[in-house]
Amino acid sequence: MPAPVAVATALAGTRTGRRVLIGVLVALGLAVGLVLTPLIAIPFAIAGAGASAAIAGSSEGGPTVEGEWGYPLAGNYTKGRGFGWGPVVGCAYCPSDHSGYDMAQGCGSTIFAAGPGRVTTAGRYLDYGNAVIIDHGDDLFTLYGHLQDDSIRVRVGDAVRAGAPLGAEGNTGRSYGCHLHFEIRSHGTRIDPQPFMAARGLPLT
Template sequence: MGPLRSTKILKNWRPAIFTLIIFAALIFQLTISKNTQATAGYIEKTSISLSSVSVIETIPPVVLEVKDTFIRSGSSLSLHLEDNGITSNDSSAVIEAVKDVINLRRLRAGQKVELHYENNYFAGIMIPVSIDKDILVNRSDSSGFNVTEKYKRLQTYPSSIDAVVDSSLYASCLKQDIPENIIMDLIQLYSFDVDFQRDIQRGDQLHVTFERLYDEEGNPVDTGNILYTTLKTGGQDLSIFRYENSKGKVDYYNPEGQTVRKTLLKTPINGAYITSGYGPRVSPISGYNSVHKGMDFGAPRGTPIKTSGDGTVTYAGYNEVYGNHVVVRHVNSYITLYAHMSAFGRGIRRGSVVDQGQVIGYVGTTGMSTGPHLHYEVRYNRRQINPALLKFPPGHTLAGEEARLYQNMLSSYRSSLP
């Protein structure tokens, strides 16, 4: 075939070839579109399928429940758990886990025990053992329980309260919401210089600044130390400050740096009233005139009696006159006697060493007594003397650098007072 003929054939077929190419392109485009829609449909169906699987495999949330319970009188932790529906196996496992951390014999009636549940299944307990520590007992992966000691961070802030005496100092402080343990500490501090039966009068004024302890949520949980107090009575201001020296020893001092602690307390019993002073009187037993060589304090039966000072018990027993009574020998030839008691304090026996303020017995009416009271005697060189007239020098006075540091502390206190 010649070149001329070939050129002619190509010219005749050119429209047909061009049409064929366009047709093929259209078919290719339609095929791609269908495949794309099919793929998208597959992806959509797959997505729906995966979503369905996700819903099916969702884990239900853990429901936690805490139940507050309190140990009843005569019960134990083991019995308490079983009384609240805990199985004996779980109860035994909890006891086994906690016995080396808590002295179970010291758990008293009223002790709080939180019961923890997960989806209604017993998971463990929590026992608050102090204001700053909880014991957590949680179920482990095995059949036993793990114990954790959780310590809470407490914050301490000063709190100040003023009170005016309108009856007794104790009752007046209670009216001003001064915590009872702070009141007892105040009475202890002032017992060296104040006779609460005769010295305190209506209108006397008291100020006290003490520590309050707060938990992590800001709730008050306890009180701490008295930091500063002043009592205006009998025309004098009796101020007392807490001071910790450079060696870490803490004591309470007056503004001159003298300790308020002295050899003997003026009053060995709190909340009592004088029923008979030292001196001549008509005996309620014999009806004759006699010299009463001590002081009688009326108080309810069972009221604690404190030793007036550090010393050694030389007698703890009974006779027909004094009934149950204790005799304590102190330094500097002083002896004190406490009579008509209903019972002796724990561990009080001949030879016992006692600390000032320690409970040595309880008010009663044993021996020659017409009613519950404490008969209190002070003897010096074996002679009875009037307890109300006793005056003792301070036990210690700050000097040198300690005195300077103490006066600096007082200056900061006074600058913060209104």
């Protein structure tokens, strides 16, 4: 009989011995657990890091682009106010006649250029908070409003194409919760982004 088993058997013979034995077994179990915990936890930590990297990668993977134009957000989003008349309940300072199309994916989501052009504004802009405006030529402009502070990734003069990251969805300016205010101006007039995008194979839902 090996010595440890002999000792265990002897201890098990008395009540105090059994208590000592249980104590030793619990201590052993804890020790084994402590040694194994990092081994079990590390693969999960690695898997977790991999998963978060994949999520970051997918949002940076860019939005759907059809030809020269694409969505200003990658993946699913929640529709906010559409273009035109629509008072905001609970927001006295929000204009009732809405000049753009509101889309929300969550604070910090990447906002992308919808079409090719040159950046004419990249910073504070009127009630739009932090905004980017792109000149697409032919007197056509797109505007991306309410971007997060310090999130703008382009500068005035930069040439961009659809899918270029511009900044992050935020709540700056006259905004009521994180969202993107997507506005299109054609020949000095703000136009409804919905038919504009639909005509390019990019229906806004």
